[in-house]
Amino acid sequence: MLAGVLLLIFLPPLVAKDLCKDSQDGFKVRLSIKTALGEEAYDWNESEMFLFRSTLAYAMRKETKNDTYDITNILVCNDTPRVSFMFVVTSPGQPDQLIPKEQVEKAVRENKHRINNAFLLSDMTLEFLGIPPTLSAPIIYDTEPWLIVFGVVIGAVAVGIVALLMSTVSKKRRAKEKAAGLSEEDEGIVKENGTALSSFGGKEGAYNQAFSNDDRFTKL
């Protein structure tokens, strides 16, 4: 009688351990708390394990939309100082029936973000061996940033070229006007006398009224 009572008391944990240890539907979990948090690392103890089991129960609830999942459905074994262990999930209705691997995987995948955050860890530091992390979506830009910078540079180059060419054109125009003015004076000097007036060097020299070419007077 006493043996039977003892058996009844110790059976569930023994059975649970067997379910966990030899199971094909279990996953190995590995946490690297010190790597992730350095100085602020917390110790791994029973309470943390309790949190882990409850987050997994939460994940199963969300996945299967079955509110009967409880912490007792998450069985843990092979706890090592590395902070790595195996776990299995039992069905809420039948405690000796394990939930298949694929379903557990799906539940973990969907809620990995929440599980990570509960432990202040990341995909790298909270590993479920056999469940690769989903990759984040690539950033899609409306316009590639490099095109924007290219546009700015090419715009500046175009403005520079136009400005420099305009200044050259205006310089040429001014020079042409100046040359036209000078060439008229030159022509006058050569036509009249080969050497005399060229030594005056332009506008220098006294202005003699008698030689002014005032048309009004000479016509008369």
Place this chain on the structure above:
Amino acid sequence: MKLQLPNPGLEDRILSHDELERLEVEEAGDRPKWDNKAQYMLTCVGFCVGLGNVWRFPYLCQSHGGGAFMIPFLILLVLEGIPLLHLEFAIGQRLRKGSVGVWRTINPYMLGVGIASLCVSFLVSLYYNTIIAWVLWYFFNSFQEPLPWSQCPINANRTGLVSECERSSPVDYFWYRETLNTSAAIEETGGLQWGMILCLISAWGVLYVCCIRGIETTGKAVYVTSTLPYVVLTIFLIRGLTLKGSVDGIKFLFTPDLNELANPTTWLDAGAQVFYSFSLAFGGLISFSSYNSVHNNCEQDAVIISIINAFTSIYAATVIYTIIGFRATERFDDCLSGNILTLLNTFDLPEGNITLDNYHEALQSLNTTNPDIISSLALKTCDLNSFLSEGVEGTGLAFIVFTEAITKMPLSPLWSVLFFIMLFCLGLSSMFGNIEGVLVPLQDLKVFPKSWSKEVISGVTCLVCCLFGLIFVQGSGNYWLALFDNFAGSIPLLIIAFSEMIGVVYVYGIDRFNEDLIFMIGHKPNIFWQATWRFISPLIMLAIFIFYFSTIVTKEIFYIAWDPESENFPTLEKKPYPSWIYVIIFFLAGIPSLSIPGTAVFRAIREFCCKKQPSAPVQEIDCVSYKVHAQVEELKSQKSQKSDQMFYT
């Protein structure tokens, strides 16, 4: 021993000292001038200090015995670099023409040297500006966080990373696939890459804006392009020294290995580096110094610029190796951490049991207890020295190693922008000299019609170069660039430099040259200059040339290709060149080199043919009306020259 080759008619071709003095005083020449001495010095420094100082010298230094490499480098700098530099400055300042003009003046049969300089400057401009286009591409892509080369892109069905990237590394993938989109062999053109075309157009556009009116605009641009690299190098030095592992890098760079001095390759590499680093024989330096006043102290300039060039090489090497030391240490730590994690996971030991410090002891103890498990783990061997000596030169340094280091630094986009702006400025200021070496000879050879203004000529030249540069933006462009770099920019320059020395010393005459220098700077160049100009530097040039030539001719030449399908991927694969490439190599190296004797022969044939048919002598009519007519014609031509002057200065 004053050997002087016969050179009839030299006196008629050059301006005498009195004429030069008059030109100087009256400022009657129509040649452009520097606004101030600083512009000239900055332009020459910019031309000499280029990408080679940043990515070739540090590698040579580290691979040839570190600090010991300084010895051959400095010796050859003094014996080879400074004399050649002084020679080019002096001859340009004296004859006041670009490279073609100078050689035509010295002796019409030496026109080939000028043409060879023109060809080499043109070929080098083509591919050098493509490197600047690559720098611009990275610069444009630096304005985002995270940097695009810091992580692998995800493949199409979002199951994992792109396989090519996963097998190599994100920086490799970004360089070979997203930048170059490189084909697997030089025969496969791979099509034009439109992103690169845009960058090439930007590069030529910026160059055009800076060179549009010759040194008038270049002189303003160099205030920025020549000084900014030093500012950025200093910023990187300060940043680098605060990073972990930087001092290891510097120690690795400068630790001397005096045994390397016995190796002839060290001396030859040092000589080649000095030579190429000074951008000699391109014709650009002759042009730049021809815009100086005739009494400018070119001897002092040559010494100052050489010292600045050497100092910049050493400074840049230090900065580069602080960053490389940091990267190597990061890689080493990552390698060790990976091993530690593997050990912790396998033996389920608590974290912190094995750290970087006690890794070796822990590994030893585990090896004694469970040797079979340890051997099955395939732990990586982590050696800091091997990370430090990963072949880091050329584009590999800038676009792979350095960009990787930058991704590991906090505020990466800032460092990336600074680094690529520095490379851009270094490259652009060298391009100014290259383009000068192309434009001025073209003008001297009267290739363009006289009515075309400077802006149009530089525009057309830049456009033509840009179109030719499209070779380098196709899929196989990287291999073409390496080809051009190895053959167009190496052997011909040595031949040209050798011919320059022989031409000035023995054809122009060292006596006349000495007298010119007395006139220009006030004292005769001392025994050091005499010895180096006459014997030492030409001999060194000859030695380097013979070595290079024999290496190229005897060895099987091959190129390294990025081939995702090769067995050793991601290691680059050595592939032999197809046979038709040898024709192209001959054109690249042969045409500039052979134009030196070729032009002489061509000219000789022309002279010989003209002698057979003497032109009828012009008969002068002895009458007044003819004389007056002649006088009027002369005045008219003077007037038209004056008006041209106003348009072109």
